[in-house]
Amino acid sequence: xxxxxxxxxxxxxxxxxxxxxxxxxxxxxxxxxxxxxxxxxxxxxxxxxxxxxxxxxxxxxxxxxxxxxxxxxxxxxxxxxxxx
Numbered sequence: 518x519x520x521x522x523x524x525x526x527x528x529x530x531x532x533x534x535x536x537x538x539x540x541x542x543x544x545x546x547x548x549x550x551x552x553x554x555x556x557x558x559x560x561x562x563x564x565x566x567x568x569x570x571x572x573x574x575x576x577x578x579x580x581x582x583x584x585x586x587x588x589x590x591x592x593x594x595x596x597x598x599x600x601x
Contacts, residue, residue: 531589532565543584547575556593565590 529540533554540553547562564573564581567590575581575591583589 529583529589531583531591533591534593540583543582544580545583546580547577550575550581550591551577551593554591554593557595559596560593561596562591562593564588565592 527541529543531538531540531545531550531553533550534556536554538553545553548558550562551558551560558577562575564575566572567587572592581588
């Protein structure tokens, strides 16, 4: 039982495109977020910002600390939609 609790404490919950995923590492790159969501690597990733302000784009190699409050809700979209 103790080991089970320890392993659960190392899990982080994130939302990508309104789906819940569990991760064992508190740092994730944009590429890792896309891989987790199973989307094409040409897609863009954004951190959803609640309240005033724009959603934050996340670069492929940019790391996000998903253990921090407000840093665990993402969405992806095809870049062609954004650019044209």
